[in-house]
Amino acid sequence: MKTYDEKHIKNVALIGAAKSGKTTLAETMLFEAGIISRRGTVEEKNTLSDYHEIEHTAEARCMQPHYIRNGRIIRLT
Secondary structure, three states: OOOOOHHHEEEEOOOOOOOOOHHHHHHHHHHHOOOOOOOOOOOOOOOOOOOOOOOOOOOOOOOOOEEEEOOEEEEEO
16 A cells, blocks of 8 residues: 655545535545445445444544545545
């Protein structure tokens, strides 16, 4: 795996109220970047970034999807 320095890492935080479209936006970004072949949906519980019950846990548990664009790694948090 290639190593990236801090100049080439961009963290993008998707912040919003429950059901405001954060997961849908993340799925669309990953789909458009070619990381996933189809967009999942919250209703079908098949998204890459939400693998637990939708925003109903007090614990912060989520994966950190990422993709590489123009020599930079983009991490969605």
